[in-house]
Amino acid sequence: MTSATIRIGTRASLLATTQSRHVADLLRERLGREVELVEISTDGDRSQAAGTPLAGSSNTGVFVSALRDALLDGRVDVAVHSLKDLPTYPAEGIALVAVPGREDPRDVVVARDGLTLGELPVGSRVGTGSPRRAAQLHALGLGLEVVGVRGNVDTRIAKVTSGEYDAVVLARAGLARIGRLDDATEVLDPLQMLPAPGQGALAVECRAGSDLATEISAAIDDPRARAAVAAERAVLATLEGGCSAPIGALAEVVEGEDEEELWVRAVALSPDGALAVRMSATGAPADAEGVGTRLAEEMLADGAGRLAHDLISSVDKRQNA
Numbered sequence: 001m002t003s004a005t006i007r008i009g010t011r012a013s014l015l016a017t018t019q020s021r022h023v024a025d026l027l028r029e030r031l032g033r034e035v036e037l038v039e040i041s042t043d044g045d046r047s048q049a050a051g052t053p054l055a056g057s058s059n060t061g062v063f064v065s066a067l068r069d070a071l072l073d074g075r076v077d078v079a080v081h082s083l084k085d086l087p088t089y090p091a092e093g094i095a096l097v098a099v100p101g102r103e104d105p106r107d108v109v110v111a112r113d114g115l116t117l118g119e120l121p122v123g124s125r126v127g128t129g130s131p132r133r134a135a136q137l138h139a140l141g142l143g144l145e146v147v148g149v150r151g152n153v154d155t156r157i158a159k160v161t162s163g164e165y166d167a168v169v170l171a172r173a174g175l176a177r178i179g180r181l182d183d184a185t186e187v188l189d190p191l192q193m194l195p196a197p198g199q200g201a202l203a204v205e206c207r208a209g210s211d212l213a214t215e216i217s218a219a220i221d222d223p224r225a226r227a228a229v230a231a232e233r234a235v236l237a238t239l240e241g242g243c244s245a246p247i248g249a250l251a252e253v254v255e256g257e258d259e260e261e262l263w264v265r266a267v268a269l270s271p272d273g274a275l276a277v278r279m280s281a282t283g284a285p286a287d288a289e290g291v292g293t294r295l296a297e298e299m300l301a302d303g304a305g306r307l308a309h310d311l312i313s314s315v316d317k318r319q320n321a
C-alpha cells in the first residue's frame, strides 16, 4: 500500500492542474513516492467546454463534490482544491490533511494600458463576479462601474485585452500559478481589498482515517498557513450564520517578541459598499479558530448582520452624508 502510486484527482482547468501538479511535486519530493494526476470532469466543466462558462462561488460546489466523490469511491487517493472554494462545513468521510505553503493572498488588478484602479477614469468598467470584490470596489468611491464576469482566469483577462472591459480584479495567486503575473497592473493593498478567506491557499484532502492522510499531513502541511486559514474560515463560518453580506478576511502568523502571533483582519460590507464593519484581532496561532470566531461575533454585535439590507443602509448613509 505505501509503495503504490498516489493518485491525485484534479479538475481539468489550467489553474486546477497547475495546483495539483504543484502538490504532486511536493509529494514526490518529500515522500519519494510515485504520483499521478487523474482528471475528474464535472457537469460544470462540460457546460464550460460547450461555451456557457460557469464561474465563481455558485458553481464551485459542483467541482468540489465531484472530486470528493472520486476520493470516497476510491478512484483517487488525494483531492486538491483552491481552499477558498471549499464550503466551511465539513464533509463526511473527508479529511483536510494539509494546507501547503500559501501564495500571496492579495487581489490584483489587470487593467488596460498598465493602469491602476486610481488611474482609471470615472465610469470605467471593472469586471468581477465576486460580491466581495464588487462591494470593496464601490467602497473605494472611484466611480467605477462594476460589471459581472464569468469564466476562468484567462477568459477574464481576455475581456480586458479585447477592450470589452477596462479592468478585472483577480486573485494574485491564480495569476502566479498559471504564469501570468506580468498581466497584473496593480497589487491591491488589503486595506482597500481584503481577500476572500483562504485565498491563495490550497486544500489537500484524503479519505478520513487513512494512513496516507497522516503521511501527507506530516510531509506537506504548513502550520502557519493552516492557522491563518483556520482563523479566516472561522470568521466566515461565524458570519455566515448571522449575515449574508460580502466578507473579506486575512490572517497572518508573525514572529512576536518571544512567540508567534496570529493577526486577523476582517470586513463585512453592504453589497453596494456604502457600509462596512471592519475589525481586527490578535491571538495565539494554536487558538486560530477561537480568534476568528470571537472576531466575527464582535462584528455581528457591531451590526454586521444587518449589512445585507443594502437599500435601507445605503439610503441612511446618503441622507447623513
Ligand SMILES: NCc1[nH]cc(CCC(=O)O)c1CC(=O)O
Pocket (backbone or CB within 6 Å): 056, 057, 082, 083, 084, 085, 153, 169, 170, 171, 172, 173, 174, 198, 199, 200, 201, 202
Ligand atoms: N473563484 C475562483 C478561484 N478560485 C481560486 C482562484 C485563484 C486561486 C486562489 O485564490 O487560491 C480563483 C480565481 C480568482 O478568484 O481570481
